[in-house]
Amino acid sequence: MKFRLKIWRQAGPDQPGRFEEYTVDNISPDMSFLEMLDELNEELVRQDKDPIAFDSDCREGICGACGLMINGMAHGPKLGCTTCELRMREFPDGSLITVEPFRADAFPVIKDLVVDRSALDRIIAAGGYISVNTGSAPDANAIPIPKEIAEEAMDAAACIGCGACVAACPNASAALFTGAKISQLALLPQGHPERERRVISMVNQMDIEGFGNCSNHGECEAACPKGISIVNIARMRREYIRAVRTGGQVRASV
Amino acid sequence: MHGMAKDVTRKGTWQTSLGRKVIMGLTGILLIGYLIIHLTANLLVFAGDGGRLLNLYSHSLHQLGPLLFVARIALAALFIFHIITGIRVVIQNRKARSTRYTMAASKGGPSKMTPASRWMAITGLILLFFVPWHVNMFTLGPYYETVIDGVPMRDLYRLVVERFKDPAIAFTYAAVMLFLCMHLAHGFWSALQSLGALNRRWLPVAYTVGVILAILVAGGFFILPLYTYFFVPMPA
Known part of the structure; x- marks a missing residue:
């Protein structure tokens, strides 16, 4: 397959950025989006040019490191999918693909497509934990929890912190991320002793980081790979x- | 740079991103409640009794005296609170993404992003201009008098029919109601969601009810001026 790529290039945090166009050829439809970018970077290195910086780690959709705005959609057009799991067969052969970094003032660009998402870490640090002595693991059935509640908590805990919710939100709100991190603890008895402090601290931190308000567009749920x-x-x-x-x-x- | 967690003042207030949406939701729901009462009364124009019921209703409201004054102040307060909070929310949202995307699209699926949700500020702004215009036209308009059952009272019906016989007024009014429909279609379920009232079972229900409610309420206000313009005879 062959693609034309329009990719955001930015040398550093305070540098002006611009789009540059590239063409890639001989791309297998089974390649992931990141493997396609790897191919392009190999070519750029051969030409002695600066390769395109982007984040990636596990490349199996569980770490939350990757995340690109592809054709205006966080993680590309496929629902329930991270950028690393997105395959090139999702795009028409010969098409133009626009790639931008996740944009939010709380996610400053570091270089090209890499953004600093540590604002999310600071929201967790503000209260997304329980304060207990973690000795040996307790017996799984020591505290009876109805299956429906356990499932609901587990669904919230599936968040990998990729920031796609923020990227997709027209207001750059982190409400889905913070909501998931609060829910996974609010649903379980272990989370109850500190629930008031947790929600107030995390919401305050979310505001301090400069995220927007949630207007209930629900676009975050569509963008969320989980x-x-x-x-x-x-x-x-x-x-x-x-x-x-x-x-x-x-x-x-x- | 941003402050670390330890700098957070652990104070719960309504002036956070979540608190402001609670204010928006609460004032919004109450304003929808008022709109339903308002529409129900206005539908008396359709009674075909030459305005008898509408005038009696208007007269009975004015009999409330100071209570009506309090109700009007409360309504104005709700409206102003809703607007000011809305403006603050929009300003913060714009600041949260100062560099816009070159390309942005909805991913579909479970997304509830529609023109109605995207244009809340614009439809709200249109209603902001509409409300004083129509209050000035009717409530503060000329005082016609009529006598029903021996009681002299304001002939509001005559004023309404007279105004809606002006095509510019009737069609402008009707057009604004289409924007009201959009505002309510997203506003109803969004208000409940902002108040934390929804869960997996009730979220889709509230969404559907909101769309139906928007069509019914805005539809009623939409038909009223057009029906009056085309079919209601001018009172003698």
Whole structure:
């Protein structure tokens, strides 16, 4: 297969960026999008040019490192799929593909298609954990939890923190990410003792990082490679309203 | 650079990204509730009784005296609160992505992104201009008098019919109602979602109910001026 590529090039964080056009040929339809970029980079290196910088790690859709805006869609056109798992057969032969970095002021560009997503880490650091002594693993059935609840918590925990929700949101909101991280703990008894402090701290941190407000477009759920539902955003809001109403401020400062 | 977690003031307020959406949702739902009452009363124009019921309803409202004043202040407060919070939300959203995408598309699937959801600020702005215009035209319009059952009262019906006999007014009013339809189609379910009221079972229900409600409410207000323009005779 043959493709024309329009790729965002930016030398550094404070440098102006621009699109550059490339052509790739002899691409196997079974290649992943990142393997196609690898081929292009090999060619750029042969020509003694600067290869295109992009993030990747596991290349099996579980780490959350990769993430590109492909033809205006986070992780490309296929639902429930990361960029590394996206195959070139999803694109018509000979077509023009536009590739941009995830754009949000909270995700500053480092180089080309690589953005700094540590804002998400800081949201986790603000409260996305439980404070317990983690001795040996407890018996799995020590705390009975209904299967439906366990499944719901597990679905929220499927978040790999890739930031596609932020990238796809017209407001660059991190509500789905934060909602998933709050939900996975709010659903389980281990998460309950610190629930007020957690939701207030994480929501505050989300705002400090400069993410937008959630307008309920639901585009994040479509972009999420793990298909995490916006019901987790509703749950985060319930947690937040509860925390504000029950004076989470007081309990949080203890 | 951004502050670390330890700098976070652990204060729960309604002036966060989540709190503001709670305000938007709550004021929005209450405004929808008002619209339903407003429409139900306006449908009395269709009664075909020469405006008897509409005028009696309007008269009974004015009999409330100071209570009506309080209700009007409350309604204006809801409206203003909704607008100011909405403006703050939009400003923050624009700041959150100062470099726009060259290409942006919906991925489809479970996405609920529609022109209705994308144009909330624009449809809201149109309604912001519409509301004072129509209040000025009707509530603050000329005072015609009529006598029903021996009681002198305002002939609001005559004013409404007179205004809607002007094609410019009737068609502008109807056109704005199409934007109201869009605003409500996203607004209803979005308000409930912002209030954290939805889960896996109720989210799709609320979405569908919102679309039906938008068509019914905006549809009622849409038909009213056109029906009056084409079919209602001018009172003698």
